[in-house]
Amino acid sequence: MNQNLINRLQPSAPHLLETLSEKLSLTDLQSLLMAVYEKRVLKLLAKKLLDQYQQNRFIKPAAIDPLKIIRFDLFAFSNLPKTLLAKNIF
Numbered sequence: 611m612n613q614n615l616i617n618r619l620q621p622s623a624p625h626l627l628e629t630l631s632e633k634l635s636l637t638d639l640q641s642l643l644m645a646v647y648e649k650r651v652l653k654l655l656a657k658k659l660l661d662q663y664q665q666n667r668f669i670k671p672a673a674i675d676p677l678k679i680i681r682f683d684l685f686a687f688s689n690l691p692k693t694l695l696a697k698n699i700f
Contacts, residue, residue, distance in 0.1 A: 630642075
């Protein structure tokens with residue numbers, strides 16, 4: 611847990627961590643986080659988005675060929691027991 615973050619939020623929202631972690635169901639927490647992200651995304655300008663992309667150390671091209679990932683997924687799913695696969699819904 612990032613104590614510095616909690617300390618920064620504590621003055622303006624003293625019970626935020628407790629509320630989010632103990633009083634909301636997981637589905638309500640997910641819905642709340644999606645609403646927060648939606649609100650933030652709507653404020654993003656293209657220039658700012660590009661700046662964030664260039665500066666974010668977590669955003670980098672994958673080191674592995676995407677086609678290899680797809681082939682692995684296909685191999686893995688094709689070898690699953692049929693009982694684990696969803697019924698054909700299409």
